[in-house]
Amino acid sequence: MTEPRHYLLYGSERYALAILRPLQDAIRARGDHAAWFFDGPGAEDLVQGELLLDVAGVRRWLPEAVFTPGNHLPHFFPGVKVEVFHGFDAGKPRHIYIRGFFDLYCTTGPRDTASFQALADAQGHFSVAETGWTKIDPFMRAIAGDVPPVREVPVILYHSTFSPSWSAAETLYEEVRRLSRDGRWRWIVTFHPKMPAETVAKFKALQNEHLTFAENDNILELFPQVDMMCSDTSSALSEFLLTGKPVVTFRNRRPGPQLIDIDDVADFEPAIERALARPPELMAEIREFADAIHPYRDGRSSERVLAAVDAFIARGGRNRNPKPRNWWRKFKLRRRIGYWGPARW
Template identity: 75%
Template sequence: MGNNRYLLYGSVRYALGILRPLQDAARARGDEVAWFFDGREDEGPNELTADERRLVTVEQVRQWNPTAVFTSSNALPHFFPGVKVQTFHGFDAGKPRHIYIRPFFDLYCTTGPQDTRAFEALARRHGFFRVIETGWPKLDPFMTQLPDTLPPVRQPPVILYHSTFSPSWSAARTLHDEVRRLSRDGRWRWIVTLHPKTDPEVVAMYRALENEHLRFADDDNILDLFGQVDMMCSDTSSALSEFLLTGKPVVTFRNRRPGPQLIDIDDAADFEPAIERALSRPPELMAAIRAFADAIHPYRDGRSSERTLEAVDRFIAEGGVASLKRRPLDPWRKFKLRRRLRYWGPA
């Protein structure tokens, strides 16, 4: 190896947590890495470290000529050189528009069998991209820290409350009063974190709940909190799938895709008994969690980034873009990308 250049393309801050493990793996192979952000300075660029290279113009990217461009976003500039690789920004939590394609990508690196089956079916139908299952690079540091066996529930137990931002999917307003009530008596400890795009009014509501039994967490990487808690409460956030990889239970409120791996409720009055059941860890629930985790991300070795880079090597060795059908034009989305980056030159 050692002769490749990889561009990591982001639009928001969480791209750092998803793509930095890829940077580590590429550097370990002796390859070069650079970053490109198309958003605000406070959405990632200002958090790059002194040893992380940043390209700031399209001309710089084209001159640098990357072997591949990796992104967790839903699109990337078609006029960037290199293999265009989608690494995803979360698991399928039942929200719309997870299992879908846009004509920007040559290679989808899927996280596990569940997504692989869905995207391979689309690849066979359309023919302008490949699918290779690799695992999710974001989880590499997390997976290496998971204990071999599930630790016992703490005394007092610690609960992570996390909600997505969309009002139609979020339970933050509905469950606020229950979280306030249950965090007052000291029976359980609480850590609360909300999606970065959450309505500031809702954020203020939960910040106001802080007391000796409840902490509001500003951690950018929610994975850092998983080892500190015994269970999670959520709604239709994709973070709950990440949490289930720990083997610990999740209580959800009106989840869009409930299943045996979740304790799902549709009435706030059921919140407390659902938490009690989760903390009791019933065997049938724990077995369902393990089966679900194996379906979405069976890799526990912390080497998904290496597999992703190897997937690009394999894709190129087997013919690369030349082996694919021509991508659909999609002129409107391409125009919007050109306008966003103020680039009107050749593709």
């Protein structure tokens, strides 16, 4: 009988919990063990039965692989270094970061796979496996089946990213305030965790019988509760489109036929009305887009990630070329973590 394998789940933000916990479940289901390491917020939200390690503990743990949704991880941790991503490409600059820390990128669907594979072929120091995204495993199982009909009193999710150059929260504030007063629709408002406090306070003050401000760490929990989404240039809108429901965006950085994108505040209300009508041509575009970014509907992406690591190790656990030296980024990571010991354990 083989010994259980050890894996490390690495986070720098609280969102790592929602992305990596399905992977933890898959690791445990096959009789192996998972532990966590944080170099930022998140450790305080671990629950009983979840193991938190410090650097010395990681050294004793000797993980077979280290998984992270971020763009970096300590090069001196043992194990295969695996990127599982923190969101879909929302049209923001630099979705594709190749910083020389990873052995394996586990992509979410054909669109990203093509981009990353082209770079892997050219650079040779990392591999690519299309697996689907771990974060949405429970969600995909929960929404299996046909898109539900619009509620008698439709529910709208309003979500915005935090960057002033991309966020429409301040621009659309007066319209959300006006439309959340007449009772035609119910509203749930939620923002990126880094949204400026003054904007958050303004929207919280709008709460009434028709508008609720939600502070869920995992926005996916809100998706089954609503009939459509309003946003701007947030990666969460791509996650929402996997439900098959429409999204209205304001000046999206990469508009397409899967979105109802507007650039005038006066068009906000008519766009919502169109989204709630669910025209067939729009619904077909949404499905085509969803298949391009995440065609997997089985809720088993975490298992595919583990299988991809197994296959990488079976091939020898190495890529064609060595990783870049990355001295400056490695120094900054050591300083962040406070570890100045040897790189090889």
